[in-house]
Amino acid sequence: MITRSLFFFLMIWSLSVHAGGGINPAAIVGMQSSSSQEKSVDVTVEKLNLTQPRITVKHFIKAMDKVAEGDNSAIEHAVSTFDLSSVSPLIRTERGRETARLLYNIIQIAKTPKVSEIPENPKGKQYTYLRTDNGNIVLKLDEQGDWLFSPESIEAIPDIFNELSHNKELVEKSSAKVSLPVSVRLRSDIPEFLRTGFLLEYWQWIGLFLIIVIGSIADKSLAFLLKLHIKRRKQKHALYTELDDDVLRPLGLMAMALMWWSGLNLLGLPDTALLILLVAVKLLVSISGIWSAFRLVDIFNAYWTARVSRTQTKYDDLLVPMITKSMKVFVVVMGIVFAADNLNIDVTSLLAGLGLGGLAFALAAKDLLGNFFGSLTVLMDRPFHIGDWVVIGDIEGMVEEVGFRSTRIRTFYNSLVTMPNSILTTTKIDNMGARRYRRMLTKLAVTYDTPPEKIEGFCEGIRRIIQLHPYMRKDLYQVYFNDYGAASLDILLYVFWATPDWNTELRERHRFLLDVLRLAHQMEIEFAFPTQTLYLKRGQNGVPKASPYSPAMSQEEAFAKAHAEAESIVGQTLGDRIPGPVEFPR
Structure with a gap:
């Protein structure tokens, strides 16, 4: 089946969903260390007791020690000690994890105070944990009474690490516990002249170019292989003859978008550049994903349409199009939810907001619900099938298509009438196609x-x-x-x-x-036409013929003669027998 050709890509996509609802690009390209078995990230991080700077630093170090031991889910506890309010929600997850790894390595390299040396109740609402020429690492007391690493510290941590990373022996020693972000490792191996540039560093521009090229090659290659696969399937199976050769083309776009998404997180781009590019790529992933799912539904429809055309019953001819449309509606809804989740839009709040206008929505959706129940009536009661000759009200024709909102009838003068399904629940349906005779x-x-x-x-x-x-x-x-x-x-x-x-x-x-x-x-039988006979008489012409009935005959004599004639005729045609009811030969 075609599904086997897509198994690899769909498995990668499904396995790479992380806690934020998006895709973990590092899992796609395999950049994470394969020596340790990664555990699934727990979406819900328990509320930590961060009422003292000492407790905050202790929690951070303890969580990162667990990461060093192979429990990657613990990094969420470490990120919870950061004040990421100044970071865009779209890149908050990626930036928080990178910052946690950098801060842990800074603690390993720099001469930071021991946990026991950190005061429990410092004077003021902030405590400076580390001072450097490129910035300070500071913990601040927020409105909820928690001590968190301040937004200024989060922004300064990359520069602080770059200042301390000139000593490669210390860096190698620290990174042996917790691996550094890929962008940091790449930058450390890049020549000095490529670490400068306009807007972005030169090596980042080169990286963007290579990512675009690799993604485009993946797109073209996958699209070519899928097109070749479809052609072979069409040669072997008549079920797919109606499909276009490029029916799976969107999967190539999705593969390209996933590679771009993966690459963007490897370059350590500034927040502004990463935000702009990541939003564009996430939208591309969402659109290509919905498009790909639509095409897979088209393959499902083509396969089952060809199958049901071989059966005698017409019920499946009605059922397959309705299932196909239902699947497409489901794909659109799930695609919108997926796109909103990737863009960090609170879908729950959005749905809850719809409840405020529930009454207005119900009134507006009255016709929609009526059409929906009308389609259920057609599906369950089966008053007609595709191809039946029906008379519904003043509409007469052949049923051509039945959807969730409307039914299309091809009239005998070849016009197409679209009828809302809500009418089907209250109108008499005369199915001429269901006649046995x-x-x-x-x-x-x-x-x-x-x-x-x-x-x-x-x-x-x-x-x-x-x-x-x-x-x-x-x-x-x-x-x-x-x-x-x-x-x-x-x-x-x-x-x-x-x-x-x-x-x-x-x-x-x-x-x-x-x-x-x-x-x-x-038999020389002549069929009659509507005619009228006109007789014209001009006086008395000759002597009239003698009639058995004379004007002087009495009524009794006339009745007696008529009875005798009738008895003679019936005696010849019927006789004395009494015919039974009409019976047809079996």
Whole structure:
């Protein structure tokens, strides 16, 4: 399956989610030390007792000692001793962890006071832990009564470390416990002339260029491999023939964005530059992730659409598009939450804010909920399927698509009607496509000069045609002389076809009517037209013929003669037998 080709990238992505909800780029490129087994970072850091400078420094050193022993989750406790209020929330996690490693190495290199030498209750609201020419490391008392490393100290720690890192023996000795940030190790090996520059140092400009090139190569390479894989799949499996060769192209963009995200955290960029670039890359990761998930849903849709087209039931033809649309809605919602989390937007507060306008939202969403329940009605009650001929209100046509908001019907004059699903819960639905039999009710009008015997034979011939036609219903049909029309003798024709669709019905109706017409020609039956006969008389012409009924005949004599004629006719056609109910041959 295509999923196997994506397994590596999706596993990397899922494993690299860290406590802040984003992606840990170091885990992606494998820059962390592989000698120690990293433990998952605990998202919730317990509230520490930092009521004294001595306790704050002790907690920091104790947490970093655990990091040195391989418990990387303890670095969150060390970061909790920093006042990071001046650092943007978008880069606060990365900057806090880097600063913790630098400060721990500074404590190993510099001559800092021992924990026991730090006063418990210093005078004033700040305590200077270390003084250097490039800045001081100071602990300040905040409004909550906690002693934290001040924002000024956080900003000065990189410069302080650079000042102390000229002694490589001390640096190597300190970094043996807790590894330095990658940017610091890279910078220590860079020639001196590359450590200067405009806005950024020269080596950082070079690093940015290399990261862009490597990410672009990864994008093109992965896109080419996935395109080749899709082409091979299309050759082997007909299920994927409708897919575009570049259906998985967004995965290349996502791989490129992840590499850029990884690289930005390796260069030790200034806060302003890192913030701008990181926001852009996080947005690119979010957009490419949503786009990639959309394309994977398209593959799912193509696969199952081809599968269900081979089945006899039409319920899955309705179910697959609705599942596909549901998955896309889910992808969009999760993508927005993921993007907001990566940009450090408080999604919980945002959702809670929506509750303030709950009533207005409910009123505005009334139609939306009605359409949603209408789609559930279609899904559960199944009043029609894709391709059925339906009559809903004054709309008649073939069901083309059913979504969560609306249903699309292709009318017989080829227009497309979009109907809100809320109508389906209150409107009568006449599903013509669900008929087990297709009925035809008509009358055959023959001329008045057609003999009764010929009408009898013509009706019996039509009955025989019905019995011989394969699609016609044999257990229920009516062919009888039914009415005296104004200009014709009318024969009732009431028949059914057991056809699966309208096209077959039209074909069989065509064959049946032509056979009836051929039978009429063979038996010299003439069909009547609406006519009127006009008689013109000019006086008395000749002597009228003698009539068996004379004007002088009494009523009793007339009734007796009529009874005798009727008994003679019925005796010839029926005799003494009483016919039973109509039964059809089985």
